[in-house]
Amino acid sequence: MKKVFTFLALVLTLSFFYITAYAFSQNIVLDGKRICYNGPDISITVDGNPFNTGDNPPLLIDGSTLVPARSVSEGLGADVKWDEGTQTVTVTKDKVFKFKIGSNNATVDGKNVTLQAPVRIINGGTSYVPIRFLFESLGYKVKWVDDKNLIQVTKIMPLPTMVAAKPAQVVNNVNIINFDKTEDNGTLTVSIKADGPIKYVKGDISNPDNYRVYFDLQNAVNQVSKERIDINVNGLKDVRIRQFNNDPAVTRVVFDMDHNIPYNVNTSADGKTLNISFNNMKPNTAIAENSPKPDSNNQTVPLATAPTFVSRGNERNPIPNKKIICIDPGHGGYDSGAVGNGLQEKDITLKLALKVRDLLKNSCNVILTRDSDSTSWDSRDTYTDLQSRCDIANNANADYFISIHVNCGPGTDGTGFESFYYRNAPQASKDLGQKIHDSLAAFYASKGFCDRGYKECGFYVLANTNMPATLIENLFINNPSDAKALSDDNFLNDLAGAIANALKNALNLP
Numbered sequence: 001m002k003k004v005f006t007f008l009a010l011v012l013t014l015s016f017f018y019i020t021a022y023a024f025s026q027n028i029v030l031d032g033k034r035i036c037y038n039g040p041d042i043s044i045t046v047d048g049n050p051f052n053t054g055d056n057p058p059l060l061i062d063g064s065t066l067v068p069a070r071s072v073s074e075g076l077g078a079d080v081k082w083d084e085g086t087q088t089v090t091v092t093k094d095k096v097f098k099f100k101i102g103s104n105n106a107t108v109d110g111k112n113v114t115l116q117a118p119v120r121i122i123n124g125g126t127s128y129v130p131i132r133f134l135f136e137s138l139g140y141k142v143k144w145v146d147d148k149n150l151i152q153v154t155k156i157m158p159l160p161t162m163v164a165a166k167p168a169q170v171v172n173n174v175n176i177i178n179f180d181k182t183e184d185n186g187t188l189t190v191s192i193k194a195d196g197p198i199k200y201v202k203g204d205i206s207n208p209d210n211y212r213v214y215f216d217l218q219n220a221v222n223q224v225s226k227e228r229i230d231i232n233v234n235g236l237k238d239v240r241i242r243q244f245n246n247d248p249a250v251t252r253v254v255f256d257m258d259h260n261i262p263y264n265v266n267t268s269a270d271g272k273t274l275n276i277s278f279n280n281m282k283p284n285t286a287i288a289e290n291s292p293k294p295d296s297n298n299q300t301v302p303l304a305t306a307p308t309f310v311s312r313g314n315e316r317n318p319i320p321n322k323k324i325i326c327i328d329p330g331h332g333g334y335d336s337g338a339v340g341n342g343l344q345e346k347d348i349t350l351k352l353a354l355k356v357r358d359l360l361k362n363s364c365n366v367i368l369t370r371d372s373d374s375t376s377w378d379s380r381d382t383y384t385d386l387q388s389r390c391d392i393a394n395n396a397n398a399d400y401f402i403s404i405h406v407n408c409g410p411g412t413d414g415t416g417f418e419s420f421y422y423r424n425a426p427q428a429s430k431d432l433g434q435k436i437h438d439s440l441a442a443f444y445a446s447k448g449f450c451d452r453g454y455k456e457c458g459f460y461v462l463a464n465t466n467m468p469a470t471l472i473e474n475l476f477i478n479n480p481s482d483a484k485a486l487s488d489d490n491f492l493n494d495l496a497g498a499i500a501n502a503l504k505n506a507l508n509l510p
C-alpha cells in the first residue's frame with residue numbers, strides 16, 4: 001500500500017501545475033468496496049486561483065466533500081507523513097494534525113477534535129479527509145458556492161483565532177458507544193448508548209413484504225463497529241445501525257420486520273440510553289400465527305418475498321424444483337453507474353439482465369433485483385442500495401447470484417472483460433465463478449476483446465449474499481470502441497446469450 005501511496009504522491013506532485021476540469025465518473029474503491037462513483041464536478045479556488053488536486057479530484061461521499069489529504073496539504077506548503085502501521089496521516093504546518101483512516105477523530109497538537117466525516121481510503125492508497133477540516137486546520141476559510149460545486153478557499157489571518165473557533169461547530173455531537181440486545185422473559189430490548197443525551201426522530205417505511213421502523217439519532221456520531229444484530233423471532237428480522245448523515249451527524253437505527261410489530265421506547269434517566277422493547281418475543285409464541293411470514297418450504301415463496309419482484313406476465317410463474325438464479329443489473333434509479341460515450345451503465349446492465357432472464361426462463365427460476373429503471377429502495381444511499389440487492393437474493397434463497405456491470409477506467413484506453421469473486425468465498429463458489437468467467441472470456445475473445453482476469457475482491461454484494469456469487473464487468477463504457485459494442489443491440493444479444501450459456505453450463509441447468 002505504501003508503494004502505491006508514494007507513487008500517487010509523485011504523480012500528484014507532477015500534475016499539480018495543470019488545471020483540468022473535474023469530470024469524474026468511474027469505478028473507485030472506497031474503503032475496500034468498489035463503487036461506481038458518479039459525482040459532481042467540484043472545483044476549488046484558493047484566494048481566487050484554481051487549485052488542482054491532480055489525479056484525485058474532490059469527492060462527494062455520503063453528503064460530505066472529501067479531498068486527498070496529501071496533495072492538498074503539500075499544495076498548501078504543509079509536510080505530510082504516512083504511517084502504515086497505525087494507518088495515520090500526520091500533517092505538519094505551524095501545528096501538527098493527525099488523523100486515522102476510518103475515523104472521524106483527529107488531533108490538533110494532541111488535542112482531540114471531531115471531523116465532519118471519517119477519513120476514507122480511496123483506491124487502496126489515497127486518504128481523503130473532509131475539506132473543511134483540512135483547509136481550516138491549515139488556516140483557511142471554506143465557502144461553498146454555486147450549489148456546492150465550487151468551493152472558495154481564502155487565507156485567514158491570524159491562524160490561532162481560526163483554530164480556537166473550530167471546536168465550536170462540533171461541540172453538540174454525542175458519540176454512540178454501544179448497541180446491544182438483551183432478552184428477559186420474552187421481552188427483547190435493543191439498547192443504544194451514547195456519551196451524552198440522545199435525541200431522536202422516529203419514522204417507518206412500509207412495503208408489501210416488509211416493514212421498517214427507524215430512529216434517527218440527532219447530532220450523533222456512530223462509534224460502534226457492530227453493524228447489525230440478527231434476531232429472526234416472530235417477524236422481527238434484525239436491527240441495524242450506521243452513520244446516516246455526516247453534517248449534521250445523524251446515526252440511523254433500523255428495525256427490519258415482516259409486519260408492523262408493536263414496541264415500546266424509553267430513555268434512561270440520564271438520557272444517554274435509548275431502549276426499544278418488544279414483548280412476546282419467545283420463539284413460537286402466539287404472535288407467530290398472525291405473522292404473514294410465508295412457509296419457507298413452499299417453492300413459490302422466495303419469489304413472492306423478494307421486495308422488488310415485479311410480475312411481468314405469466315412467464316414469471318415459478319417452476320417447481322428448478323434452481324433460482326438472481327440476476328442483479330448493477331445501479332439503477334438515481335444511480336446511473338458509470339457514464340461515457342452517451343451511454344449509462346444502468347441502462348446496459350438492465351438490458352442485459354432482461355435478455356438473460358428471457359433466455360433462462362425455461363431452465364430455472366430467474367429473479368431480478370430490479371426489472372426497470374426504478375428501484376424500490378433508495379438508490380442514492382450506497383448501503384441501502386447494495387444491501388437491498390443482497391436482501392432480494394437472500395430472501396429468495398437463490399442458488400446463484402450474478403451482478404452485471406460495465407467497467408470504466410481513469411483513461412479511455414481500458415478495454416475487455418473481467419470478473420470477480422469474494423476473497424473469503426468458499427472454494428466451490430470461486431470454482432463456479434471461474435467456469436462462468438472462462439466461458440465469457442472465450443466469448444469476448446471471439447469478438448476481439450481481451451480477458452483481464454478473474455479477480456479477488458471485497459465487493460459488498462458478493463460479501464453479503466448467502467449463495468455462490470460473481471460480479472462481471474463487461475467492457476469499458478468510457479472507451480470509444482468498447483462503447484460502440486455496448487451500444488450495438490446485436491452485440492448485447494450475443495453477450496446475453498453468452499451469459500445465459502455460461503450460467504447453464506456452470507450450474508448444470510437444463
Ligand SMILES: [Zn+2]
Pocket residue numbers: 036330331337338345405406
Ligand atoms: Zn457498476
